[in-house]
Amino acid sequence: MVAADLPIGDRIRHYRGGRRQDAVAGLVGISPDYLSQIERGLKVPSVPMLYALARELGVPAAALLSEQAPMEAESTDTAEAAVGRAFLGYGPPRSTAPVPAAVLRGRVEAAWRSWQTSGTRFTEAAKTLPDLVSDVEHAARAARAGNDPAERRAVLRAAADLYCLLRSYLRRTGRVDLATIAADRAQRAAEDADDPLRIAAAQWNLGHVLLAAGQPAEAEELALCAAEQVAATTMPEVERAAMAGALQLVAVVGAARRRRWWEARERLKQHAAPTARRVPDDSNVAWTAFGPTNVALHALSIDMEAGETGEALHTADAIDTDGLPSVEREFTFGLEVAACHSQRRDDAATLLTLRELETLAPEDLARNPLARQLVLTVIRRARTMQARQAEKMAERIGLV
Numbered sequence: 001m002v003a004a005d006l007p008i009g010d011r012i013r014h015y016r017g018g019r020r021q022d023a024v025a026g027l028v029g030i031s032p033d034y035l036s037q038i039e040r041g042l043k044v045p046s047v048p049m050l051y052a053l054a055r056e057l058g059v060p061a062a063a064l065l066s067e068q069a070p071m072e073a074e075s076t077d078t079a080e081a082a083v084g085r086a087f088l089g090y091g092p093p094r095s096t097a098p099v100p101a102a103v104l105r106g107r108v109e110a111a112w113r114s115w116q117t118s119g120t121r122f123t124e125a126a127k128t129l130p131d132l133v134s135d136v137e138h139a140a141r142a143a144r145a146g147n148d149p150a151e152r153r154a155v156l157r158a159a160a161d162l163y164c165l166l167r168s169y170l171r172r173t174g175r176v177d178l179a180t181i182a183a184d185r186a187q188r189a190a191e192d193a194d195d196p197l198r199i200a201a202a203q204w205n206l207g208h209v210l211l212a213a214g215q216p217a218e219a220e221e222l223a224l225c226a227a228e229q230v231a232a233t234t235m236p237e238v239e240r241a242a243m244a245g246a247l248q249l250v251a252v253v254g255a256a257r258r259r260r261w262w263e264a265r266e267r268l269k270q271h272a273a274p275t276a277r278r279v280p281d282d283s284n285v286a287w288t289a290f291g292p293t294n295v296a297l298h299a300l301s302i303d304m305e306a307g308e309t310g311e312a313l314h315t316a317d318a319i320d321t322d323g324l325p326s327v328e329r330e331f332t333f334g335l336e337v338a339a340c341h342s343q344r345r346d347d348a349a350t351l352l353t354l355r356e357l358e359t360l361a362p363e364d365l366a367r368n369p370l371a372r373q374l375v376l377t378v379i380r381r382a383r384t385m386q387a388r389q390a391e392k393m394a395e396r397i398g399l400v
Contacts, residue, residue: 009039015057028052040380086133098139101154116326119361156193183209196233200243201286207250220254223247242285245275284325309340331361347382366397
């Protein structure tokens with residue numbers, strides 16, 4: 001089996017196995033160089049050539065096609081589907097006694113810690129979230145209809161935090177549609193709780209949903225407006241600075257996605273960086289991981305996306321991620337370093353960095369589209385030994 005998103009050339013290489021490239025090329029009537037270009041994605045085989053290659057490799061022609069399979073109804077027996085069912089369902093019967101807010105608070109915080117620190121966070125979240133979502137949904141309905149204002153507010157705070165976590169989980173499992181709903185529910189719960197910190201966090205989450213949906217201009221506008229609102233609140237200084245800074249970083253990413261590199265750098269320098277100096281790296285306000293290191297990581301991201309790999313790697317050398325409260329941010333840092341090495345055609349350094357990331361967060365490596373593309377790039381163009389190591393990695397992460 002190969003992944004549905006594996007390109008034609010990589011499929012041909014996979015099914016060729018240990019057979020010599022020149023032998024297969026000769027048997028189908030093309031030069032080894034032409035077959036090499038097909039496998040590296042530089043040439044697309046004609047339909048007759050595709051059939052000839054499939055016949056010689058002993059597989060159906062359909063096995064060499066790399067078109068993404070049509071979306072099917074989500075399987076109902078997967079852990080991820082269970083999260084979606086809980087999110088869209090109605091939880092326990094109304095007659096069931098709701099879980100107290102203090103208990104929910106502890107469970108939500110534990111889920112967030114696991115999500116930010118575990119290398120197997122997807123597996124753990126899929127086990128934890130279905131019951132937690134059902135219990136929070138049920139408690140929120142009961143609290144809204146109840147007569148205890150303090151309990152109601154505490155439950156809604158827990159709900160807002162959980163929905164923000166769900167937004168992150170659902171986006172990274174490919175459900176941007178449900179992530180948008182989760183961000184909206186977080187906003188509603190935060191507003192109903194009349195909690196300025198969680199309102200700001202919900203707007204930060206919504207900004208990330210807009211970025212994921214390919215709407216960077218809208219994300220930037222939302223984030224800047226929300227940052228102004230945060231500055232006018234009476235939140236404690238560290239919380240106010242952290243949320244304003246986190247929202248500024250959403251605007252920075254929005255500008256970078258629109259290829260407005262100068263604007264992104266200026267916003268980072270003039271707004272986010274000064275704010276970050278008032279926020280310790282380990283504060284992790286509203287689970288945003290905002291602080292000086294996170295700002296430095298965004299500077300690296302801008303240089304990488306702008307193609308300025310030398311400057312990006314120079315920036316990376318000065319970043320120490322040991323104090324980050326989020327494995328995801330540490331993973332993203334390493335992935336962008338790997339991308340810079342790949343842009344410079346340093347396949348050995350790319351592979352080494354990918355192997356470190358596999359140790360750090362294997363599930364993220366398997367799911368991240370850029371990571372999967374970098375593995376394929378090493379397979380296509382690296383020396384034989386490195387290519388073989390990358391092929392083994394491709395097997396481990398489910399590419400082949």
